[in-house]
Amino acid sequence: MIYRCKNCDYKTWIKRARCPKCGAIEFDEIQGDNKGYLLISWKLRVTPDGFEDAYWLCLININGTKVFCRSLKEPKGVMIIKDNGICEPM
Numbered sequence: 820m821i822y823r824c825k826n827c828d829y830k831t832w833i834k835r836a837r838c839p840k841c842g843a844i845e846f847d848e849i850q851g852d853n854k855g856y857l858l859i860s861w862k863l864r865v866t867p868d869g870f871e872d873a874y875w876l877c878l879i880n881i882n883g884t885k886v887f888c889r890s891l892k893e894p895k896g897v898m899i900i901k902d903n904g905i906c907e908p909m
């Protein structure tokens with residue numbers, strides 16, 4: 820799910836109370852966008868308590884919106900984000 824600010828068109832993957840760009844509070848919800856191509860990733864070998872011992876932090880581009888996701892498999896090419904927020908290569 821991508822949230823698009825009704826005022827300035829800013830898009831974000833995470834639902835926010837206010838648009839980080841213009842401060843507006845109304846968003847459109849864009850369904851069905853959960854695939855994008857990998858821009859860059861970082862392998863984390865030290866992670867917060869409660870998470871896996873290692874994972875990749877990925878920045879992917881979904882229709883022009885850059886979003887972060889976490890992958891348990893080595894990321895490459897086109898990535899898909901699942902409902903739990905974890906992404907994986909297709």
Ligand SMILES: [Zn+2]
Pocket residue numbers: 824825826827828829838839840841842843
């Ligand atoms: Zn805005």
